[in-house]
Amino acid sequence: MTAGAAPGPEAEARALIRRLYALEEGPMRARAAARALGAVEPERAAELIAALARRGAGEARGAMAAIGQALRDPEPDLPYAWRADLYAVAAGRGLAEVTGLLVAPPPRAPWRPPRDKADARLAHLTLGHKKALARAHRDPDLLARLAAEGEPSVVRELLRNPQLTEPFVVRIAARRPCRPETLRCVVESPRWRTRTAVALAVVRNPYAETELALKLLAVLPGAEVADVARDGALHPLVRAVAARLVAGRAG
Structure with a gap:
């Protein structure tokens, strides 16, 4: 130079x-x-x-x-x-x-609330009670039930629970169907958003906002990005950007 x-x-x-x-x-x-x-x-x-x-x-x-x-x-x-x-x-x-960091097309799979999402154990609880349980409870079965409901405000508190492990959060991020807002909660969590397995689960979830998936692509290892590029269940733009990243890194 x-x-x-x-x-x-x-x-x-x-x-x-x-x-x-x-x-x-x-x-x-x-x-x-x-x-x-x-x-x-x-x-x-x-x-x-x-x-x-x-x-x-x-x-x-x-x-x-x-x-x-x-x-x-x-x-x-x-x-x-x-x-x-x-x-x-x-x-x-x-x-x-x-x-890919500047566009936000809709998710590949549109979210539709299930017809019957009631959980008998949780049905009598208020939203505030669920959030309190999510934040501090230790029972893995109860935490799994709260996660399965997918209420974003509850999941946000759940992600702060010190009992949570990375595999548990990966299951939340990989759940289908899943509300896009719930996946955004995962991405916005300082504790979890930089974990490779969590980021990959969000990217490969067709219910994730395309904007989020595109922003996470660049932090994934090469093999995972190549898998994303071949995943026909994902948004075409996500696959195209993944393929571009693979080619760019190879070059």
């Missing part, structure tokens, strides 16, 4: 990973990601995000999660005109891993 030349996207990606990992995971990290992206032109931002996506799971996981959050939330550092330019650049260059 010549003196004074701007760093390439790979170097910028490494620097951004280091900067974001120095911050607490959550809103603070997302705001820092928004400021970092907003400080450069959309052309450079598109290359930077694509470089991060090519790095796959591991060190880039937290950075991609923060960028996904920043692009989803109304951040003053990323006005809609800037986002529109980012989309245009990424679309023109075929960077599906970037455009």
Whole structure:
């Protein structure tokens, strides 16, 4: 690199990973990601995000999660005109891993409430009582029943229960049919959203909002992304972005 030349996207990606990992995971990290992206032109931002996506799971996981959050939330550092330019650049260059973070088509499988979802053991409980049980109860059978109902506000409390294990959360994320709002609760949980198995279960659930699945794709390992690309039950856009990621990482 010549003196004074701007760093390439790979170097910028490494620097951004280091900067974001120095911050607490959550809103603070997302705001820092928004400021970092907003400080450069959309052309450079598109290359930077694509470089991060090519790095796959591991060190880039937290950075991609923060960028996904920043692009989803109304951040003053990323006005809609800037986002529109980012989309245009990424679309023109075929960077599906970037455009996928900016679109939100409906889920592949539309959610329809079941005709009979009553659980005899839970039928007499109020919503507040269910939330309290979900937050602190130890009975695995009861927790499983609460999870099976899929009420988002209850699941949100359930995800805070210290008794929960990763396999239990994976079962919640993989349940079909499942309300999209319930899957969003899983993704928004700081404790669980960066777990590879949990993220994969959400991505492979056809009831997940496509926006969420696209944002999680870039943090999955290569073999899992390749499986997503071949999964005919998923949204065509999710499969297309997965295939693009596989090709980009191979290159």
